[in-house]
Amino acid sequence: MSQARLDRWSNGRVALVGDAGYCPSPRSGQGTSMALVDAYVLVSQLADSHGDHRVAYAHYQQEMQG
Numbered sequence: 001m002s003q004a005r006l007d008r009w010s011n012g013r014v015a016l017v018g019d020a021g022y023c024p025s026p027r028s029g030q031g032t033s034m035a036l037v038d039a040y041v042l043v044s045q046l047a048d049s050h051g052d053h054r055v056a057y058a059h060y061q062q063e064m065q066g
């Protein structure tokens with residue numbers, strides 16, 4: 001069993017959601033829910049930032065990390 005732990009969840013125009021970016025806990029059983037929440041928050045941030053992916057990706061990671 002392994003867990004992704006990355007300092008940054010994006011690079012350039014590429015952003016990671018779900019297990020590729022992080023894994024809440026390999027034993028929590030919330031991975032599917034969190035992947036869906038990730039996608040929702042990421043799209044919301046892209047809309048709020050009017051498509052500026054640098055701003056959106058930074059806010060996305062901040063929001064998801066609390």
Ligand SMILES: Cc1cc2nc3c(=O)[nH]c(=O)nc-3n(C[C@H](O)[C@H](O)[C@H](O)COP(=O)(O)OP(=O)(O)OC[C@H]3O[C@@H](n4cnc5c(N)ncnc54)[C@H](O)[C@@H]3O)c2cc1C
Pocket residue numbers: 017018019020029030031032033035
């Ligand atoms: C045994 C087990 C039980 C689990 N039980 C639960 C549970 O009860 N509830 C829950 O919420 N979560 C559970 N999880 C966790 C949940 O499965 C994951 O957190 C969730 O699937 C993550 O979704 P994802 O889309 O990020 O990644 P994934 O579901 O892993 O999707 C990634 C996809 O990318 C594809 N892929 C990989 N490399 C490439 C490539 N190079 N090119 C193209 N495609 C590629 C893969 O084939 C895969 O289809 C469980 C996990 C495991 C292992």
